[in-house]
Amino acid sequence: MKAGSRFLNAVSAVALSAGVVSSGAGVAVLASAAVAEAAVIQRIDVRGAQRVGVEAVRSNITIKPGQSFSNADIDESVKRLYATGFFSDVRISVSGGTLVVSVSENQLVNQVVFNGNRKIKDDKLVGAVQTQAMGPYSESLVAADIERIKEAYAAIGRSDVEVTTQVVPVAEGRVNLAFVINEGERTKIDQINFVGNNAYSDSRLAAVIQTKRSNMLSFLTRKDVYNEDKLRADEEALRQFYYNHGYADFRIVSSDVAMNDAGNEYTINITVDEGERYKFGAVSVESTVEGIDGKELERLLESRTGNTYSARDVQKSMEAISRRVSSGGYPFARVVPRGDRNFENNTIGVTYLVDQGERAYVERIEIRGNTRTRDYVIRREFDISEGDAFNQEVVSRAKRRLEALGYFTTVNISTAPGSASDRVVLIVDVEDQPTGSFGIGAGYSVGGDGLVVEASVEEKNFLGRGQFIRVAAGGGLEDSRTYNFSFTEPYFLGYRIAAGFDLFKNQTSSNSDYDYEEQGGTLRFTAPITEDLATTVRYTYKELKYTDDGAFGANGVAGGGDDTLSQPYIDMISGSPWKQSIIGHSLVYNTLDDRTMPRDGIYASFTQEYAGIGGDSEFYKVYGKFRYFHTLSDEMDIIGSVAASAGHVVSTGDSLNVFDQFQIGGKELRGFDTNGIGPRLNGDPLGGTTYMTVSAEASFPLPLFPQDLNIRGAVFADAGTLYGNEVANSAGALGTDMTWRSSVGAGIVWLSPFGPLRFDYAVPVAKESYDEVQNFRFSMANQF
Structure with a gap:
């Protein structure tokens, strides 16, 4: 009875992992399952791999001739073969000393085309979808690609885009795939309303956030595009604004978004609770680290008694203390601010506590979300690397540097446990944004060159390498001409040294x-x-x-x-x-x-x-x-x-x-x-x-x-x-x-x-x- 139970359990595991649907196949797999725990195969027989090739199938199988295998090996091999995207069906069975792998191939994509797209060019959409020419055709992959195309259009304010597909056979096993796009109308933002704000007007708060109401120039700025992640970033910008202006109790009560289908317009309502405004009370530094005098560190503080409370000043003070302590030979020292609110006179006293902290090292820095900017451009903004002592203030400084580059719409740095208790994984999530710009400038000189116009093109993140290039040309009505070309490499030879050159030519006959x-x-x-x-x-x-x-x-x-x-x-x-x-x-x-x-x-x-x-x-x-x-x-x-x-x-x-x-x-x-x-x-x-x-x-x-x-x-x-x-x-x-x-x-x-x-x-x-x-x-x- 016990042996029969073990047999049935093994049968169920293998049958589920192999995805067997027919009774005949089930019998074959059941037979193999009985010997899977101890069997050793002598050869692998691949059937059905006409275009992909036998060796490509064998390279994705964990089972090897002459080695014993288990149900887990069969399960892993099936998963790997499905993950290639080349197969619609995979079956594995054992016949004597032979492992039989039967596959049914997906059709191959001969060509991928886009129809109806005017606002987003083909090259942008090709980079967005996963289905590619000469790759496998998979309905699940195509469905995911449709969602990616919709996300790309939502990013430019066209949330009502419709995407369908047409599949046309062109030869045996090959198809052409067309994404048919109805771009729809561009969505707009009709109103951005603030509720509960007394210290600052609506117009002042509107200047803080990145999302803007639609106007006649919105087609250039794209700042009137509603995006949930963008709204979360705007909420954080409002928090930082209030925190840096004394409102330490500020909170966002709600952010409601309503869509007017008739006008294809959004209305955004942000309700806030400002709280009271505070000033800094008594400010001091205390140290529990031997050899570090807290009094000597107080001169580094940006936060001063009597000044309006500012979270930015607290952060800068923490970083200044951390840099000084680390340079003094205490890489694991930790700086923690402790606030003491006095509700009677609206002050916040801050004591900066310096202690030894836990010994933790950076195991690795994992970068995600960068589709254009290269990894090393992001890594070089960190003053720490794999194996160094983990320091939260150094990480905060790197975040500010990344935001200041202007390459990303959002920058988030989080931590995850490493492979050991004293190991930390830094996870850097970024989202690239356009970094090229076209500019037109003009001036007028009475009695000189008259009207002078200059046009320029610049790229702050050339080829995702972080390099700056600017080309400009100008001229006046009185036959004046200017030409300029600039190039800057911000990290020359891997050091934090910006090296560059400028070429210029100016002429006038005014x-x-x-x-x-x-x-x-x-x-x-x-x-x-x-x-x-x-x-x-x-x-x-x-x-x-x-x-x-x-x-x-x-x-x-x-x-x-x-x-x-x-x-x-x-x-x-x-x-x-x-x-x-x-x-x-x-x-x-x-x-x-x-x-x-x-x-x-x-x-x-x-x-x-x-x-x-x-x-x-x-x-x-x-x-x-x-x-x-x-x-x-x-x-x-x-x-x-x-x-x-x-x-x-x-x-x-x-x-x-x-x-x-x-x-x-x-x-x-x-x-x-x-x-x-x-x-x-x-x-x-x-x-x-x-x-x-x-x-x-x-x-x-x-x-x-x-x-x-x-x-x-x-x-x-x-x-x-x-x-x-x-x-x-x-x-x-x-x-x-x-x-x-x-x-x-x-x-x-x-x-x-x-x-x-x-x-x-x-x-x-x-x-x-x-x-x-x-x-x-x-x-x-x-x-x-």
Whole structure:
């Protein structure tokens, strides 16, 4: 009886694993099951594998001649053969000393085509589906491919897409597969409503999240596409916003999404509970690690008593302590913040506890979801690798770096137990996003080149390697031309050193007396000193050509034209071409919270240059700039900024050339033309040896425009001076003394899909009679 039970159990296991449906096959398998526990086969007989091949079947079988096998081996072999996708039926039986493997082959796909798709190109859909030409045809795989196509269309706002298939036999065992797509109408987002918010307006919160209401430019930005994962990311963005502005008890009560089928539009309702606003109470560091003094670590803290509570400041403080402790020889040290809420005065005291922590090592880093960005591009942002001590603060820093790259819509890092109790597996889930962009910029110069337009194409993640490439070309109505090409490898030779080069060529004939052409290149290397501070070393070589345009003879004297040029300009033309060979070094400090529209932070740079290793220029030049941003009103979204810049150049030879000196104008001092201020001779700008500028600005949302259009107003005041002169043959030049100019104005800033655009109108309130005025200025991109 017991033997019969064992027999029947073995029979059931093998019959289920082999998927036997006919009684005859069942008998064969049952017979094999009786000997499966101890049988040893001598050969494998494969039947039915006409196209796939006998050896391909045998390579997926775990059972080998001369070795004993069990029911588990039969089960695993069946699973492997089905997993190849080449077979619709698999049966395994034993006949004497022979293992008989009978298979029925799936049809092969001769060709995969897509019909009806206009919004997503064929190459994108080919990459999305798993069914491929010369691969097996599987109905389950095709069903999964239909869902993948629907997901691709949902990502561009076409959730009602319909996908069917057509299968056409073309030869024995071969079929053509067509996915027939009805793209449907594009879904939109009609309303995004916030409920329960008192501290911040709906428009302010709408600026925090990535999902936007549909507008006339949504077809470019795609920010009005509803996606559940995107909504979860928006919820997290709202949490971080409130946590960083003092609302430690903030929570999202609900997020409801309603679809209006008639208009094919979504309405999103987000209900929040803001809670009370807190400030930091007493802040301290306590250490239980021998050799680490908590008092000495307190100077590293970003969180300060009396400041508005900010989760970001707590995180930065934890990371700063962790870096210091780890560098001191304690790689497993752990930093844990302990909060102490005082509900009477709305303060949160924070004590940072430093203890030894558990000894844990990184077993492996597993990266998932990256369809374009290569694994090593993600791995190199971690300061730890397999085998290193696990440190949560290092992982948090890597997450911020990955998010700052701009390659991914979402970045999530989680942990899983490793193969031992002291092993941890890091799981990095990312979702790639488009990183290429096309930009159009324009400017207008009164009395200069007139309208100037530049078009550029850039890719921040070239071929998924993390490399940056930019190509730009521009021109003006007055026959000016600009060409630029830039390339940057962010991790040169595997080190955290950004190496790159720039090639440029600029030419203009806007001046009636001479033409100008400049061409050359720059080689540069940038290395980080800290998370916020970086240093750059560069070498620039360029050639400058000035031609007389028919106004001057071969000796540089008047040739019958309208001679208005000063002697320094005549010297430039007669000495052309000129060569410059410049070595430069810069320090850049950047804590801006957003590169496109900063609300808080500092951007400061200091640069020094030396020219004289070859070439016609000999000088030492230093210059720098500083700009500070601060949100003046969170509720009204008013952003204030102050800026200052200065520079000085000295000759290391006999004198300076005109093009060696500083030239400033409308870019630095709005209300004035390019090269519009500073020393002049016969109306020609000579530039100056010293300059200083200061400015103050406040920007705010324009009330008549929807927040989703990202159009802001600005008011500003600028002041500056450019003076000093060391150019030869320039006796009698005006404006060599330090005279300040100033202007006030207003502008409109549009964060367009092509990049930030500015429209400024400024009026000089202090100027010299020989200065050149330009009230209106149209420019592109932020200048820091």
